Amino acid sequence: MEPENKEAPSDFIRDIVAGDVAEKKYAHIHTRFPPEPNGYLHIGHAKSICLNFGIAREFGGICNLRMDDTNPAKEDVEYVDSIREDVNWLIGGWAEGQLGLKEKGKTPETMASNGSRDFYLPAVAERARGAALEPFYASDYFDQLYDYAEQLIERGRAFVCDLPPEETDEYRRQAKESPWRNRSAEENLDLFRRMKAGEFPDGKRSLRAKIDVASPNVWMRDPLLYRIRHAEHHHTGNRWRIYPMYDFAHCLSDYIEGITHSICTLEFEVHRPLYDWILESLSLPRRLPRQYEFARLSVSYTVMSKRKLLQLVEEGVVAGWDDPRMPTISGIRRRGVPAEALRAFAYNIGITKYNGLTDVAVLEHAVREDLNKRALRRLAVLRPVKVVLTNFPAGKVEEVEAVNNPEEPGAGTRKVPFSRELFIERDDFMEAAPPKFFRLKPGGDARLKYAYIIRCDEVIKGADGGIVELRCTADLDSRTGGATANRKIKGTIHWVSAAHAIDAEVRLYDRLFTEAEPDKDGRDFKSVLNPDSLQVVTAKCEPALKEARPELRYQFERLGYFAPDKDSGEKLIFNRTITMRDAWAKEWQKKG
């Protein structure tokens, strides 16, 4: 049932790739995933990762991981590291073989292709033994990009512009040519070299493509190719005073790496003519990459922009980028969602050019479907109320047999201690119960999972009117396998032996926002934060949970799916990944 075992997904981009394969247009299919290391990856990136690595996987190709790091002001190695970790996790056991990396420190080779000088940096095809590998970096191509820029100048396709930023904008808006547009190639070259040498301050000059200032597509109105930035770069240090713009760097980075299909999101659609123009203006000797665009992901009840996520982190609304409520890959992972489930989700939503809003229920379904199959069942009580079985001998301990996973008999069984004093869930008892309440109520029966049918005889209350304990009698013949075990009892509830229970901190997460579209119509997304997105309780757990392992997933029966938190140690900590579907809660809600 792994999504990767279902028939390969189909969408308009895969159709294009399949067509190119049929025409034998390329020797190999080569995609890339090119995040800018200026923040943590989120579920939208997961969609892109699954698309790009999925295509590589389905067509026998490679997908390069590339840092699109051409803006020194915003980027940091912290983000580089997190991106590597998140990508490795998401493709782990699925598309590791497609991950394109390069030898550490390696930059493009100058070589001859079809008789012309060429720059090329191939991906390491197989995991080179012992060789240290790293992702690709656009900043590793700064020398080559600079070379290309000079070529453009020599061809009369680029010029150094002295207009300050505001005037550049104004000229472009008015479709006016820059007064510096017709400098000679010699002068442009001289000025560009001096820009590189650091002779001018930030913003003093820029390198611009000479295309068409009257173009209806503003990106063709002599766009900037290089800007001056006296700034330290996380990867190239202080080597550069000029940095290429996205449009110049991206298409050429794709070319240098031999990318065949450069897949990005819809907002770059209007950049495509520029992408092609730059590549076609350089008489490059190898086949050119092509850009294709798809709709970015939006999910209900969350926000996706890096700016907003950064704000949540910086203002302490959440505990960090990997807070389990965050839509970041690291947050989703910490929450306990398996990579397979996230991939299944990405598969389910499809790839189109329509900007829709995906219901978070689709994600939740993918998570439940996965966890239902893998999670080990355990008994835990989140909000305990004490039950005393008046006809069960004090001091007597029985062991009942509990199945670890009804979906997978091979997971076996375990023993759970049972005794006179138990904890049950507060929600599983009601004094004034409505007709369809199938759990414990005064004078009513309920089955204790794996153990006895009990009847509630008496409710003991404290001075404040709160319930202190429930005094019940057990049908001593009704234990699983016993004489009256098959009595029809509508409600089965979970429990923990009070004397044997171990405590665990359990973090109950809910959606971060109360509105499906937190930032709808320019609304301040922080005004619709869900105040109850995190509740922490101390749960009473069956002893087997003492050995909970971080890589395993657990179902606390009838409550939901839980995963040990990374901070869990001597003190047990669980994150609730997701609740069970709850038909009763829905019924109850309808009544108001």
Place this chain on the structure above:
RNA sequence: UGCCCGAUGGUGUAACGGUAGCACAGCAGACUCUGGAUCUGUUUGUCAUGGUUCAAAUCCAUGUCGGGCAGCCA
């Protein structure tokens, strides 16, 4: 405002000129020692108006609505 892109049930998608299908959500039922899972059934849809065609969700035109771009960000 200009340019670009899009529009199929509540939501996300498929149908590539020939029976509008799938998933999620919803509803109803069966089963159940998890009100879970599983199983069965089921409500709801081609933005509008013209045109081409034997035949249009699909092609064309116009309109409407929605999204994107107009950073020396990516």
